[in-house]
Amino acid sequence: MESIINKTPTKKLWNPKSFIIFSILFSFVPAGIMSSLNYGRCGNNKMKWIVLFSTILGFIGIITLTSFFSIDSSVIFIAINAGLGIYLSLAQRKLYKEHIENGGKNASYLMPIAVGILIFSVTAASVLYTIYIPKNALDYGKNHLFYTSNMQQSQAKQLGDYFRDEQYFTDNSEIDVKIDKQKDLYILSLVVEGDYENNQNYMAPMKAISRELSQNVFKNSKVRIDLCDDRFKVLKSINAD
Incomplete structure (x- = not known):
């Protein structure tokens, strides 16, 4: 089967190992965005949009569901994010390995960090806004x-x-x-x-x-x-x- 990676890659990819760290620190959204862009940079636009839309809809769904939990939802939220980070990492391990073997380079983490900080800030503001209101x-x-x-x-x-x-x-x-x-x-x-x-x-x-x-x-x-x-x-x- 022909590899989806160009033999002389010019576009940089993010190391999928970082997806786990980003998912734990900032939620799985930055990891999902990096994963989708990795697919796009390798020419697999179908997977790019599938992962991107799944990430956005999944995050909205998880936030909605955890708001109904009577137990400490933060523990559940961290566990879900860590699990999805591991899944996204494993799904692109082969893709990234082929990219590096063909002379590809790592992408900068400035954009994912900025997205992560934005998500963290919005989430923190939401929590502080409702912190005194019982469920x-x-x-x-x-x-x-x-x-x-x-x-x-x-x-x-x-x-x-x-x-x-x-x-x-x-x-x-x-x-x-x-x-x-x-x-x-x-x-x-x-x-x-x-x-x-x-x-x-x-x-x-x-x-x-x-x-x-x-x-x-x-x-x-x-x-x-x-x-x-x-x-x-x-x-x-x-x-x-």
């Missing part, structure tokens, strides 16, 4: 009660039902709250707008809610109220006296 939530119409892994669903439901029964949650309201627990302390996060965190007139009602929930929902355990932005980043914490 678990109970819906009461247009109202949403988020709860962390420190809370049992039954505990969160008890709080949500109380909000509904006491008309904090109504058919017309659109309220997002979050409940967390640290040892014996319950933390209720409320989304506020404007300058509420610096408004002293807002303190008394929040302390009243804290005492109310302590007595009626959390069996006299302490409840702290956190005033937050719309991503549940804490702006001010209020403890009942």
Whole structure:
């Protein structure tokens, strides 16, 4: 069978061994791009586009799926990327070997590193943007009660039902709250707008809610109220006296 590599190659290829390193550090996307370009530089345009589109669609699919995992998705994400990096590396081992044997050279890693840094930056920004928002939530119409892994669903439901029964949650309201627990302390996060965190007139009602929930929902355990932005980043914490 005729080799797909020109006997006097002029285009440089990336060493497939580097695909594993790039996949672990930056995700398999830079490795997939390098793999697809290697095929293209060897004249195999069909494989070039197959690998490129598979890389893009695969990355979107993995990001979507890991967002539904209740366990630490970072471990799964790293394992998947490492596995795909190994696969891409093995798939081009023969191709690269023939390229080197025919006098071919290695391609520069500036472009893959730039792509990797870009992907890492976008991913990090996305994580930081949603880091305070738990994946678990109970819906009461247009109202949403988020709860962390420190809370049992039954505990969160008890709080949500109380909000509904006491008309904090109504058919017309659109309220997002979050409940967390640290040892014996319950933390209720409320989304506020404007300058509420610096408004002293807002303190008394929040302390009243804290005492109310302590007595009626959390069996006299302490409840702290956190005033937050719309991503549940804490702006001010209020403890009942």
